[in-house]
Amino acid sequence: MMEFSRWKIWMVIIATVFGILYSLPNFLPQTMREAMGRYYLPSQVLNLGLDLQGGSYLLLEVDTDALAREKTANLTEDVRSTLRQKSINFSGLAATSEAVNVRITDAAQFETALTELQRLPQPLPKNPSIRDINVVRGDNQTISLKFTTDGRRADAASAVDTSIEIVRRRVDSLGTKEPTILRQGANRIVVQAPGESDPEQLKRVIGQTAKLTFQMVDETISPADAQAGRVPPGSELLVSENPGEPYLVVKKRVLVSGDNLTSASVGTDQYNRPAIDFRFDGQGARKFGDATAQNIGKRFAIILDGKIVSAPTIQSAITGGSGQITGTFSTQEASELVNVLKGGALPAPLKVEEQKTVGAELGADSVAKGQFSTLIAFISVVIFMILAYGFLFGGISVAALLVNLTLLVAGMSVTQATLTLPGIAGLILTLAMAVDANVLIYERMRDEAAAGRSVIGALDAGFSRAIETILDANITTLGAALIMFAFGAGPVRGFAWTLSLGVITSVFSAVFVTQILLVWWYRTARPKKLPI
Template sequence: MLHFSRWKTTLIWLVILAGVLFAFPNLLTQQQLAQLPDWFPKRQLTLGLDLQGGSHILLEVDREDIEKERLETTVDDMRRLLREDGIGYTGLSGNGRVAQVTIRNPEDIDAAKDALSELTQLVNAGLMSGGSIQEAVMSEPEPGRITLTMTEEGLENRVASAASQSIEVIRRRIDELGTTEPIIQRQGADRILVQVPGFDDPERLKDLLNQVAKLTFHLVDSSMSAEEAVNGRPPATAEIVYSNDDPPIPYLLERRILVSGENLVDAQAGFDQRTNEPIVTFRFDTKGAQRFGQVTQRNVGRLFAVVLDGAVITAPRINEPILGGSGQISGNFTVQSANDLAVLLRAGALPAKLTILQESSVGPSLGADSIAAGETAGLIGAILVIAFMFLAYGFLGIIANLALIFNVVLIIALLTVIGATLTLPGIAGIVLTVGMAVDSNVLIYERIREERRGGRSLIQAIDAGFSRAFNTILDANITTLIAAVILFYLGSGPVRGFAVTLAIGIVTTVFTAFTVTRWMIAEWVRRKKPKALPRAWISDMFGESRIGFMWLRKITFIFTALALIASMVLFIKPGLNYGIDFTGGSIVQVKADLGQVDVGDIRARLSELNLGNIQVQEYGGGNDQAMIRVQSQDAGANAEQSAVAKVRADLETDYTIEFVEVISPTVSGELAWAGTIAVIASLFAILIYIWFRFEWQFAIGAIVATLNDVILTIGVLVLAGIDFNLSSIAALLTIVGYSLNDTVVVYDRVRENLRRYKKMPLPDLLDLSVNQMLSRTTLTSITTLMALLALYIFGGEVIRSFTFAMIFGVVVGTYSSIFIAAPILILFKLRPENFQRDIGAEDPETGSKGSAQGIA
């Protein structure tokens, strides 16, 4: 295995070179990138909103709005069709999804059905939906009364169509803001994800996204005053519409829309030359200009109302015909509100209202702090791991460190090439990979040293070490990869970013361990022709340990059982402190503009807003930040946004809003379910894999040990009072992968020894196996803990709870692989005779080939 042909060597270093080329642009500024030649890769990693600031908003098409508008359209169409055919009717109305009408003359019923059948014809549902659908079904529940009922598939098609149209309108609106690289994606049939990096005014963004911007022009009904209409009964052809003033002013408007915003071709903010007040000027297309001119020419002297989203903006008097196809809208505008209205009108109206289900807004200063914290944590973690590996293995540690550097370069390069978004949990994934990446090299080195102690020559020991470590490394990393893949498919947002970096790190780790590390060692052997392995100071401390772990199993079982019972009791009462990911609600992080944050003052001010339970606590290392948590509101779809708006308005005079996260109860329920399914699915998938690779006793033992780690970690989270959120799910799944990685490594050695020592008592064999892997287990745990401790201390407050769970998980995972996973094989009466040597397999002790069929 130590021979590398020229083409293999070339291929390995071409991969490394490509990794360096694609990762290098991330070290340069945009100005430096522009100076590079055209052939040089210039793509950089996209930073997540938690690193560069910006807004993440999940919108949902309002199905009730679609249903209401569809019902109104159906009623209007029924009126039009019956009038065109001269059919007398009464009781034309709509309710819910049903529109109904009563035909006066029984002889006209068939004619009415023929006329209304136009509304029940099949319509094209689009190429993606496949075929046509029927939007309404006609029926006659009683003689003379005809009903049209909207179908579910018809409404679904309308909702999907509205989502597609909304994406284009949103894109035009955001492009008008001049932001760079916004992400606008459809999620499911009726949801739209909007991410705008670097935008520092999330309230303005929400206002732009949340307005339908439906502009209509109506004549003011002069048959009676608005006050009389409010107190009495308005005419059937008119309705009361209020302005946005405070207090709102009522207007009696004719229902008929004379001109609509669909005919606008341009809208610009400007100033009135007479009053110097901000206004919005608009211009119609030819059809709109002609219609607008006709309306103003026929109604000189009357009031002409401009209505935006059901509210009167202004209602000026028509003093003379407006024939040029342009006009202006005046009102109580500021410069920004006039600009925003012009943006909305130019972009066009949304087909339906959009509800904000989830929001996450990060200030640019907080994003910069997160980048600095992530870089510091990564650098310190890398230095600690590199220094430790050198002390552990000497010159071989230097080779492992070079492989580790190439590993990180390849991770960055692959993330850049696939266009992944690097988030703070993603950085955590890279730092964790740095800690775990040395595991493969540790396994190889320890195996080489073991083969050397067994009497093999140096070259034979190196060759056997790589060969025999391969299956162990593969099994151990596949279990972690399974957890990462399931986390990606069932997770969302930053959790998926963590899963991507972890999965890529696993792949690059296996590649660097079995190509780069092996090539460098092969070159060292070929050039230096060493007679012995380099001195390994720390690794030599373990020697050939003979600790009686199985003798302690009864004590450790009792201790573990008590700890599990305590954790489950804590889970019931006081229970997990669920974050807003699972309960819904809002989190607002503020920073005092001057001096220290006054938690008592904030709590007193917000308690007057009638928002229910509000928790306020100091946040971060200093005394100038506070975290505010507002309970989920039960007052409708936009109640969470209203609550955050009240908090902002009350605090923004004295505090800077650093971070806002809002999750509606609808989304929180989905996230809770997805997180639970992710944990269960990963455990089940890993159970199947281990069962397939080993025996059922190993699978049960691995799952029991992993459940032990998960339950104990949850118990610690309860004790520490840490919020249980999506990051906690990511931590649990990573602990699952790490614990199984550790357990599988031990199990692999147990399986090997079962084939070698068929008459050795199982407790003695397990002790031997655990002791043989003790140096590897300890060294890997130490390096991983070093990286995690750097992340916990220097990585910032945002991921501190995540890394805390991971640190405990690594410790308890190491404990369970020794004191739970191995002893449980005795409990399930594992039989050595089930493990006979594979045909053609080399005997671990003699090096000869076996001839019996193996079961493995």
């Protein structure tokens, strides 16, 4: 173990230089970091978490009940559309929370209707052997389309996964650096946005469903009759943002949805007011072109989150796949709407269950306290090691500790880890654990020297016989940290990541740095007695 290997020397030198280069930007002003970046030098710094930098915290719940209601309504329209396309007479089309029921009035068409409706169920993406809907033959020529439990559960899980990705894209569009977005429980999402001082804007951007649809206006009935409750089947009464038309009746059938959008940007209308320019993909462009070609002279409604934004008259077929949404937008509202449209529509509404704001001053106070705690911990370790093992061996352990701290900060900067207040606790714990390996080595050396071994024999035995214990203790700690990182959330993951990096750097510094320094001392001093 006390072999003076050149590869060990070069490894320690390269690692130390690497640590200094990548940790240095954390102690330099912004202008110098930008200059280093221009010369391809390391310029990345530690990201401070919500509790250190300040920012906003939201706990969101995905409204899976609304998702179930929407799917039930969509299935009802699919049943109506399927039967009408095949000219099958039906009555009593109604939906419950668990199923959609319909009665086929002509017994001769019952089997045909059953065959057509059996095409509606879809296999579950992760379990194709199970369908999301069971089509059941009922009494008195009725057919029931019942939602399966597995289907409902798969829809809810998919909605949460999709919502997390969409929320992430929306938060990124605000310029928030290193947001933390995690699932909590079955249908909740935790959003931590460091540096975001306006939680209301965060709520607006995140919480907007941004469900964009294009549907035909039903001109067979007036809004007044619809408000009186005489809405025809297959249509619905919606609120309009046009003050001259506070309500409009639209057909429930969606011509094109926002799922086919490829781009959205802020533009201006003919009156130089803020508007939203959009473009469809190939499939959306074909649907939009066909729909407008078949309905020239009629009105279609542009609906966003259940509210009619505008309802222009189709003058000619729109085949280019692009268009414009006009309305009473401010520039900020149009910009926020573009961001959420780019991020995609949420599959279900999000409800804010909890909201917290951490002020920048409170974050700065936490940083100051963390720095002070780390300094106290470092000084305490230095004093202990020097009192216990003298200036030589204690000083060597302190030198290894400094290398360890440098490598740890560099590692967190390179990986762009987010440092939280618990992460600082992990940093302090790492300082204590780093010298723990030195204590094991030194105590083994003492025992060997007391047993009559020579200096070189005691040094060699101290490393060779303590290494197993060091690895065993640190691998156990690393395993616990990885479990916390895998199953924890937010600050717990920050603590686990800091602790994991600290375990790796502390083993490196305690074994290699300490060994090389002791070998160098032995080769230089040639002592006759172990001064420990």
